[in-house]
Amino acid sequence: MVVLAAIAVVPTQAHAEPILQQRCNADSLDVTQGALRVEWARKCGLLKNVGSPTFGFDTGLPASTGGNLIDYQEADPGRNPYGEGAFSGPSQNFEVNYAYVNALYLSGGTSQGTDTWGYQKWSRADTRKRARPLYPTFGSTSDLANASNVQLWPHPTLADCNLYADRAGSMVAQASTYYVNGYCEASCYAPDQRILFADGYTSILDALNARREDLMTLTPDSSLDDVKLQQNTTYSYTAETRDTEHPLYVITTQSGGELRVTNEHPVINGEGRMVQAQTLKVGDDLVKADGTPDSIVDIQKTSHFGKVYNLRPVTQDLVSNVLVAQGYLVGSSNFQNDDVAYINRIILFRSMPSDVIP
Structure with missing residues (x-):
């Protein structure tokens, strides 16, 4: 199962990360569900915020399949530094493919190909897949430690790109007022250590x-x-x-x-x-x-x-x-x-x- 984590690719606010424990307790997913959440976040970031495969940029990084890797930025850090309405986190610089591949894979050679919607999609060898994917969890403010931060969820069927105020997906949150508050991942000490x-x-x-x-x-x-x-x-x-x-x-x-x-x-x-x-x-x-x-x-x-x-x-x-x-x-x-x-x-x-x- 995928388990909670407070990791380095999430909120920039000081001392916010340990609080992610409670956030992931409520938003726990197994390995399959976690991978599907990552796929959903990539799709929504591209279709809702990028809008066209022509808006990609050349990263200058070589793809193992030839040429350079193309990525898509779903938020302008200058105008939207905390990523309101984005599906990839600020420490990923809101770069969709970069966030996606690092959530599902360990480091290694990165290939790319065209996805269903015409965007370039990154991948790595199956041997580099993470045993436990890192999946994004969302809130109503960018600061996880803010007392007014309300936890938000995708629809349980991932049927749309909305965020919901309840896990059952019956109350749609305000249109763009959501942020990536962190990612969830595993750990390994017994509690008495x-x-x-x-x-x-x-x-x-x-x-x-x-x-x-x-x-x-x-x-x-x-x-x-x-x-x-x-x-x-x-x-x-x-x-x-x-x-x-x-x-x-x-x-x-x-x-x-x-x-x-x-x-x-x-x-x-x-x-x-x-x-x-x-x-x-x-x-x-x-x-x-x-x-x-x-x-x-x-x-x-x-x-x-x-x-x-x-x-x-x-x-x-x-x-x-x-x-x-x-x-x-x-x-x-x-x-x-x-x-x-x-x-x-x-x-x-x-x-x-x-x-x-x-």
Whole structure:
């Protein structure tokens, strides 16, 4: 199922993202429904706001099928900076194909072809499809934190391009007074996992409920030989909307520590690489918060029925998106949301003498 998320491609208002939890609770979709929502948003953005295939612009980016990728902008950021009446978000610059392809696919070569209405449509290889599409959710104001923001829904059959004040699709919202408030996506900590904040460890569920912002992460210049922590700021929390079954890896280390994460959760290993938990094996090392290795002595694959959670800081660089869970260095949801581009790559380089660096 597609689950809620507060991710980097949504509201620009400060501190609005954690509130997206409630928004996605009410607007939860499964994988198939989420993909259909994305297709609907693209269609409506083009037919309602662009109006003609001739209004496309050359992005200058090469298409894997030849030529350059053509996109369509459904709102002028100069005149309509928050995207009133648009179906793609402001962080996507209201570019329809760009929003569409990144909601359904991880990064990769992008091809294009002509759709039913004559517009150029982008796609990527099936192997790059997201397991959980990111689908837009809508509100009556651009600011998700505004007390007057009313949640809006497409018609349940996606039969038209209207937004409705009720999920059943019986009360049409005012013609153009709607905005993309965010996208919905997944997460992967069990609720009892403890994350390091400024005053110590707190379970991720308690942190989410309290909207804790004082997240501790590595400093951007940290390495395995020089691990340093800093107080960062939480950008977003993610949490599932319904209880469901998840594969869970219970990793026990030589020191007696334990880390419980889902199979795809990004973890730093003893080489300083960001790897998925499911690739770890007995004898590999986890890395403690002080940079010391801790050998894995047991891995049990089990399951967790319930909700899982994640979070990410405001910072964008890779190293300061490494945080501390149960005493070990792990990746924030940024590594997953950013198409896992750096999974299995070295994130924390060991310090080297300057005379051996080419």
